[in-house]
Amino acid sequence: MTDNHAGREEAVAGGGLLHRRTLLIAGAASAGGLGAGLGAATIMRSPAAMREPGAPLSPYGTRASSSEVITRLLPDLPFAGSGSSRTPLERLEGTITPNGLHFERHHNGVPAIEPDTHELLIHGLVRQPLLFRYEDLLRYSRESRILFLECSGNSGTIAAPEPVQASAGKLNGLVSGAEWTGVRLSTLLGEAGVAPNARWVQAEGSDAAGMTRSIPLSICLDDAMIALFQNGEPLRPEQGFPMRLLLPGIEGNASVKWLRRLKLMTTPAFSREETSKYTDLRADGRAELFSLRMGVKSIILAPSFGFDLAGPGVREISGLAWSGRGRIRRVDVSADGGASWAQATLGEPVLPKALTRFRLPWRWDGGAATLMSRAVDETGAVQPRRAEWIAHYAGGQGYHSNAVQSWRVNPQGKVSHVYA
Ligand SMILES: Nc1nc2c(c(=O)[nH]1)N[C@H]1C(S)=C(S)[C@@H](COP(=O)(O)O)O[C@H]1N2
């Protein structure tokens, strides 16, 4: 038994799922593939690009002129102030979202903030209140972490009575992955001196929404960060320039952008964003308040809605998985609507609270197939099936939607969103 499944296909579950170590070699096995019929002369002739110097240096790179322009997915009727744009997940590869394609969620637009005049105040139950200018924070030692950021309302349409027919990004693009660099919040809180009776920290943004969220002190003293850079560059205005709170694994709403104030308190403030909004009413009539941690989740991006299959054959199923509790342990994929499952390969390194890419080869025989993915995280938490997720909540739940999603491929290769 070799470890490498190159050259042979081992079906490991129904519907044509192949062992995860099956090597996909496009075209080589099919008729008219690589090499056949090409004369040496054809191969040796140097292309035009080799016969003259290329374009000069440029101060800021651009896309390849022939490549498709990938943009954020904007709502059909964008209105000023509150709204969101989504990351076109199905058009991207790997796990890092380019800065210009990071999803946006603003409650009252993007404020124009001059870093020279912006200040961050830490006050309340502290030994000494402190005021930090942007340039003060730039002098602190920094750390970088690759993390996902997901809006609590992401994938909320999974609760709709009929499956919404839209692309994976339209349905799930309120999540992005980036390398964030900044200052550990615990360092700044340590300087201010946390009073023994402090339990909560209220964060406030300096946008016209005056967004405030109360966050348990334990999270602020753990891995919370004041982010100053995103994927190597200063934060984009849309992501909170000059500084934002970044809470790994926590619902996006609490990562307050354009951060101006942190107040230490004994209790939460019970602001609008943590009472009338971002509270989850359960089927048993009780409400989950401060349900901050994002659940274990995965979505299939290839194949997905909008990318119909041209014909039968071997292809790769791929998608993203993440969990607010830590690392992804495994992702299982089904091609027969959940009757059987096969384990996918996880892209290394698998980082805690970050997007993880999964892949699995699949031979589509041209029949109807229902594709699903189900993630398990390192705490053993399993992504719930849709019925299970729906049953947990009272009607109308749109937050913390981490239910398994399904794509149906019909015999014509058309991909649609289904409930299975
Ligand atoms: N000050 C402020 N912070 C904010 C928001 C906002 O409107 N104002 N939106 C929140 C919500 S709901 C989410 S999901 C994330 C989105 O971050 P992003 O726009 O960088 O993707 O920011 C959060 N922080």
Ligand SMILES: [Mo]
């Ligand atoms: Mo959000």
